[in-house]
Amino acid sequence: MIAEEQLRNLTDISYQEAGIYENTRFEKIHNVVYDDAHYASSVVAAEIAQLIREREQEGRPCVLGLATGSSPIRVYEELVRLHREEGLSFKNVVTFNLDEYYPMSNQNVQSYHYFMQEYLFKHIDIPEENINIPKGDLEPEEVLEFCVSYEKKIKSYGGLDFQLLGIGRTGHIGFNEPGSHFNSRTRLITLDHLTRSDAAPAFLGIENVPKKAITMGIRTVLDARRVVLLAWGQNKAEIVQKAVEGEITSQVPSTYLQEHDNTTFILDKGAASELTRIKTPWLVGPCEWTTELTRKAVVWLCDKAQKSILRLTDKDYNDNGMEGLLTKEGSSYNLNIKMFNVLQHTITGWPGGKPHADDSNRPERSEPAKKRVIIFSPHPDDDVISMGGTFDRLIEQGHEVHVAYQTSGNIAVSNHEAIKFAEVAGQLSPKETIYKQILESIRANNERGIDAPEVRALKGLIRQKESLGATRYLGLPDEQVHFLKLPFYETGAIKKNPLGREDINIMCSIIEAVKPHQIYAAGDLADPHGTHKVCLDALFGAVDVLKEKEFMKDCWVWLYRGAWHEWDMHEIEMAVPMSPDQVLKKRNAIFFHQSQKDGVMFQGDDSREFWVRAEERNKETAAKYHKLGLADYAAIEAFKRYYF
Structure with a gap:
């Protein structure tokens, strides 16, 4: 069991081993950084469990403030495990959720009522009358009275013992958006556009995301006796740094937590990466x-x-906290x-290794001259979006390249796109009733529902044939294209199943069949609960199973990044330049994914199309190399090696 005092004293051993010490003079909120979000979640769950048991022994209820979103999912899963396997009872627990979309029916699969039932309440023994969640189906004239009564009910239990929080990229806690007042209480609020953009994937488009929500206020949160905020992934790093190190401002509501004397931010390395002691420890x-x-x-x-x-001088190093480095190396010149x-x-035009060349200063081995390669692509377009130029180069240089699409990507196909294909197929085969059934199913199902199996099959086929169009364009034989359809993904909904043994077995099977010298995989970890992360975990699981095999001793794993982020310059271990002609060829390969080209459902807050994002990212990487004094290339794709 991990007590609060122990939680406060925990340090991130991995950073200490890297020589980065726990000097936190820039930080105004206590935080603990973990290598793994799963383990960090179990630590938080252990603290909650201990609090529940303490209150039970005292003969009084444990009052919990709960959050939704992807961040607390693992905490709830661990609490359920503790209930089932270790007898943790929730009979003395009273919960108050932070927020709910408005308007929103309790039965809607996007509601926080539904979320809490799915991830926690229906799996534990909490009395139904002890569950409190803001109502999203109130009449407008009922909202104010409800908000006042919600506050009164919290106070009737003596306030919140423990408040669990996530953090939005606007800096919101609960749905307290920028501009929220320090003394705000439970109320109806208008959601920021960025908040709605981040929620868009769950709603299959931003147009389906409610514009308002009912949320606990800042003052309500600060009145809790203990506050723990969870943040996972690189996409939360910038806002975490502002919350922990910035000035208190209503424009970043999470900075108000600096005024709370018992708050801890629980972070993984991605979310902590912008903190000064981690990003630039020499300044600390x-x-x-x-x-x-x-x-x-x-x-x-x-x-x-x-x-x-x-062009850097001794003075440049000394003026920026690097005198110790200069002393170690002797001079700026050296x-x-x-x-x-x-x-x-790191720069090479031979991603598979240059045959029969001195490879002592190259990122890849020269031998064998012709390598067997697997490119794992989480979705059916990540291969060409993220490493299309390298993909093309590997084929051109004669390597045996296989591409393995880990998921069908069917939920990313809009209904109107599926209708178009079903209508064309129905016209060509009017006697086939399946297309009529598909059309009827789509029209009967709103955009927030779960697709019927036949609709999912059609949407999966659309993605599959688009992928084959791209791989054929690059000159890859069809028999070297594999559609794995990992089972964790095939739910027909945004919520996926946990990664299972069957998923890892499928990954093992293709690796054993090909016996690759190189594996490329998506290392984009911005969302630790997203499909890319699960697909990467599937690869790591397979590698762990197979690593003692003889062929794996000669297998190197290279990680690429997705359409959202690139590796930082200091992380890049292989940089593959592209000529202007190859940039254009990569663009054309991406264009084969027509269902994702215009009005893609999971656009995020970046309005650029995926091909534009990818192209500009590759050009920016090349520009960074040139700015550092290296050769001037049109574009560069970057990779980091994974060592197992």
Whole structure:
């Protein structure tokens, strides 16, 4: 059992081992950083469980404030496990949820009522009358009275013992959007556009996301005796840094938590990556200059000083907290040459290795000259969006390339796109009743429902044939294209099943069949509960099962990033340049994915089409290399090696 005092004293051992010490002078909110969001969630669940047991022994209820969204899912799963396997009872627990969309029916699968039942309440022994969630189906004239009564009910139990929070990219806690007052209470609020954009995937489009919500206020949250905020993934890093290190402002409501004397932010490494002690520890205090940290610091200094590597001076290093590094390396001249060569050696036009060449300063082995390669693509377009140029280069250079699409991607096909294909097929085969059934099923089902199996099958076929169009364009034989349809994904809804043994077995089967020298996989971890993360976990699980096999001893794994983020410059271990012609070829390959080209459902807050995002990201990476003093390329795709 992990008590509150222990939780406060926990440190992230991995950072200490990397030479980054726990000096937190920039930080105004206590936080603990973990390698893994799953383990971190179990720590939080253990604290909640201990509190429940303590209150039970005291003979009084345990009053919990609960959050929704992807961040607390693992906490709830662990609480359910503790109930089932260790006898944790919730009979003395009273819960108050933070918020609910408005208007929203309790029965709607997007409602927070539904969410809480699915992830927690229906799996534990909490009395129904002890569950309190804001009502989203009130008449407008009833809202104010409900909000006042919600506050009174919380106070009738003596306030919240423990408040669990997530954080939105606007800095909201609950649905307290920018501009929320320090003393605000439960009320109806208008949602920020960014908040609605982030919710759009769950609603199959931003147009389906409610514009308002009922939320507990800032003051209600701050009145809780204990507050724990969860944040996972790189996409939360910027707002976490503002909340922890910034000035208190209504424009970032989470900064109000700086005024609470018993708050802890529980973070994974992605969410913590913008904190000063992690991003630029040399500005905090003395640090151990590892190879990785040195590279990170030199790239940062080039950007800060607006100089290429070879133009940095002793003064540049000394003026920016790097005097210890300079002392270690002897002079800026020696250090600059060393780091220039490190970055230069990441660049290669031979992603499969240059045959019969000296590979001592190349990112890939020269032998075998012709390699067997598997490109794992979480969705049916990640391969060409994220590494289309490298994909093309591997084929051109004669390697045996296989692409394996891990999921069908069927939920990303809109109903109107499916209707178009069903109508065409129905016209060509008027005697086939299946197409009429598909059309009737789509029209009877609103955009928020779960597709019927035949509709999912059609949508999956649309993605499959688009993928084959792209791979044929790049010159890959059809027999080297594999559609895995991992079972965890095939629910017909945004909510997926947990990764299971069958998923890993499917991954093992294709790896054993191909016996690859290279594996490429999506390492985009912005959303630790997203499909990319689950697909990566499936690969890691398969590698763990197979790693003792003889063929795996000669297999290297390279991770690419998705359409949202690129590897930081200091992280890149292989950079594959593209010519202007190859940039155009990659663009054309992406265009084969027509169902994802215009008005794609999971656009996020970036209005650019995927091909534009990918192209501009690759050009930006090339520009960064050039700015550091290296060659000027049209575009670059970047990779980081995974060591197992």
